[in-house]
Amino acid sequence: MISDVVPADVFKLAMRRLAAGVTIITTCHDGERCGLTATAVCSLSADPPQLLVCVNRSSRAHDVIKRGANLCVNLLARRHKALAGHFAGRKTGDERFRGGKWTTLKTNAPVLDDALASFDCVVRETVESSTHTIFIGNVVDVRLRAEGHPLLYAGGSYAGLQVIADRRKRAAVTAVVRRPAKRRRSKRA
Amino acid sequence: MISDVVPADVFKLAMRRLAAGVTIITTCHDGERCGLTATAVCSLSADPPQLLVCVNRSSRAHDVIKRGANLCVNLLARRHKALAGHFAGRKTGDERFRGGKWTTLKTNAPVLDDALASFDCVVRETVESSTHTIFIGNVVDVRLRAEGHPLLYAGGSYAGLQVIADRRKRAAVTAVVRRPAKRRRSKRA
Numbered sequence: 001m002i003s004d005v006v007p008a009d010v011f012k013l014a015m016r017r018l019a020a021g022v023t024i025i026t027t028c029h030d031g032e033r034c035g036l037t038a039t040a041v042c043s044l045s046a047d048p049p050q051l052l053v054c055v056n057r058s059s060r061a062h063d064v065i066k067r068g069a070n071l072c073v074n075l076l077a078r079r080h081k082a083l084a085g086h087f088a089g090r091k092t093g094d095e096r097f098r099g100g101k102w103t104t105l106k107t108n109a110p111v112l113d114d115a116l117a118s119f120d121c122v123v124r125e126t127v128e129s130s131t132h133t134i135f136i137g138n139v140v141d142v143r144l145r146a147e148g149h150p151l152l153y154a155g156g157s158y159a160g161l162q163v164i165a166d167r168r169k170r171a172a173v174t175a176v177v178r179r180p181a182k183r184r185r186s187k188r189a
Numbered sequence: 190m191i192s193d194v195v196p197a198d199v200f201k202l203a204m205r206r207l208a209a210g211v212t213i214i215t216t217c218h219d220g221e222r223c224g225l226t227a228t229a230v231c232s233l234s235a236d237p238p239q240l241l242v243c244v245n246r247s248s249r250a251h252d253v254i255k256r257g258a259n260l261c262v263n264l265l266a267r268r269h270k271a272l273a274g275h276f277a278g279r280k281t282g283d284e285r286f287r288g289g290k291w292t293t294l295k296t297n298a299p300v301l302d303d304a305l306a307s308f309d310c311v312v313r314e315t316v317e318s319s320t321h322t323i324f325i326g327n328v329v330d331v332r333l334r335a336e337g338h339p340l341l342y343a344g345g346s347y348a349g350l351q352v353i354a355d356r357r358k359r360a361a362v363t364a365v366v367r368r369p370a371k372r373r374r375s376k377r378a
Contacts, residue, residue, distance in 0.1 A: 019350055
């Protein structure tokens with residue numbers, strides 16, 4: 001049996017390479033709403049529709065999720081970069097919610113009005129680990145917005161998505177590449 | 190208590206918007222090596238270093254992971270797009286491994302030699318869900334390669350990472366945008 005594990009700093013350095021979509025996980029219990037920016041979110045099964053999130057046990061939201069047994073996973077777009085910063089620690093408590101427009105679906109968990117998608121969940125199971133808890137949620141409602149550019153996190157920075165060049169997808173690639181093309185515009189003029 | 194869940198197709202449509210890094214999860218038991226392409230991978234805790242993966246119970250790798258209690262999560266780069274396709278179903282059995290160079294670390298799980306990072310794990314706990322199992326792994330070894338461009342999956346397609354424009358990062362953005370400029374080359378000719 002192999003029992004030694006790698007040092008935490010080596011693990012963290014390697015984990016920075018796992019690019020992930022950025023979400024804001026919210027919850028509400030007895031009128032107290034909380035939220036945090038998170039990338040540790042996975043689809044678990046489609047039928048029944050379930051997802052999981054890993055939340056640090058030292059976070060305020062952790063205890064509120066446990067008490068209220070509800071959470072909402074809001075998938076962020078690039079335009080939400082500042083909001084992601086607020087929920088990652090730049091703001092505290094209810095102040096975090098000031099940078100967005102919020103509503104609710106079936107549970108009391110706050111739903112970001114213009115998220116790419118929001119998954120409203122009832123917590124079905126919790127699995128406790130040493131520092132984190134895995135919350136498994138049954139998805140009781142979904143709100144889907146028009147498609148947009150997802151906000152990603154990798155290597156310690158926020159990032160966007162780039163379509164990979166493919167003959168069949170050249171039009172899409174051009175759309176991504178066109179953005180900083182001041183030179184082309186001046187050629188046309 | 191809210192008991193209704195959303196239909197599976199609505200859930201899947203919304204989940205397509207969760208962009209994620211692409212990995213190949215491998216395992217080996219009694220000389221049989223298996224693997225699958227997966228995006229349902231999360232960091233769970235840094236101290237002790239743990240991650241989790243969600244694996245469909247109908248997959249061949251699922252049973253081998255259960256028996257061997259080992260797995261390796263290999264983070265893919267853009268150059269591994271074809272390999273990701275092989276492990277996602279274009280090839281079967283040991284044929285999947287032909288497109289890469291493999292080694293091992295502490296466990297028997299195959300380690301992709303040029304992955305961005307590989308996490309060699311001993312399975313510490315399994316949590317069974319309806320269609321999937323959550324495997325929680327203790328990270329017993331890590332291999333870290335030179336940094337590269339991660340392979341992502343979003344909206345049903347493979348994609349790359351785009352640095353978000355920032356005054357301090359303008360040089361990096363230019364480097365990303367320059368790539369598919371075939372038209373420009375033909376203009377010069």
